[in-house]
Amino acid sequence: MTTEKMHFEYPVEGGNFSAAGFPSSQVKKTLKQLNVDGNVIKRTVVALYEAEVNIVAHAFKGVIAVDIDTEKIHIRLTDEGPGIPDIKKAMEIGYSTATPEVREMGFGAGMGLSNMKTNADSLVITSEVGKGTIVEIINYFHK
Amino acid sequence: MKILDIVDLIKGTVVSGSDNLEKTVDMAFASDLMSDVLTVKTDNLLLLTGLVNIQAIRTAEMADISCVVFVRNKKVTEEMIRIARENKITIIQSPYSMFKVSGILFSAGIKPVF
Numbered sequence: 001m002t003t004e005k006m007h008f009e010y011p012v013e014g015g016n017f018s019a020a021g022f023p024s025s026q027v028k029k030t031l032k033q034l035n036v037d038g039n040v041i042k043r044t045v046v047a048l049y050e051a052e053v054n055i056v057a058h059a060f061k062g063v064i065a066v067d068i069d070t071e072k073i074h075i076r077l078t079d080e081g082p083g084i085p086d087i088k089k090a091m092e093i094g095y096s097t098a099t100p101e102v103r104e105m106g107f108g109a110g111m112g113l114s115n116m117k118t119n120a121d122s123l124v125i126t127s128e129v130g131k132g133t134i135v136e137i138i139n140y141f142h143k
Numbered sequence: 144m145k146i147l148d149i150v151d152l153i154k155g156t157v158v159s160g161s162d163n164l165e166k167t168v169d170m171a172f173a174s175d176l177m178s179d180v181l182t183v184k185t186d187n188l189l190l191l192t193g194l195v196n197i198q199a200i201r202t203a204e205m206a207d208i209s210c211v212v213f214v215r216n217k218k219v220t221e222e223m224i225r226i227a228r229e230n231k232i233t234i235i236q237s238p239y240s241m242f243k244v245s246g247i248l249f250s251a252g253i254k255p256v257f
Contacts, residue, residue: 049202
């Protein structure tokens, strides 16, 4: 594991399902190269991928900023979109506002946010209706 | 069970990862809902699905799923094959339905996750 800090940014385009998953894929490759524990990698990329799909499914556009140091990975997903009026309700399993198109892609069943919580050591969601949502995920490499 | 034997049992066609056929899988999960697949914690899983798009392959990549079976011979795109190769994911197409593939593999000793 290197001691240097790493920073990556990836743009995300709303509605573009064919490109969804590329940032999560890149992060997975980077964590593998850094010899991070396989279980931590899987939890991190599952949480990130769910969050990324949410931007594609709901927002106009967004940016994923990833910071890695020797202890942890910090991911901040910022989107410009409709925002989430009731985050507590959005966290409920089965609650979804996804369109039929999103459901046809195999998502939108109202499971994403709770699965992100399961796979993140820290998950913080802040949102402003009509502006957008910020999702922050932190996972530690050693516990 | 070896992937090679699974291919034989389900009359499968290998469209990616033909160099991984000696590898084994012991458990499978069948779903068209990728959100559900992403909640499964088991590694080295066989995924059976009728959802044929890039996100099925991306889901397999994130969830450390080494082998995906697309049922009912649905068309796999070049882009899906490219991403699968990059991540050493084996893709098999089977002419059978999800129900039939599940039944065959269950009878042959492949275990369910839940």
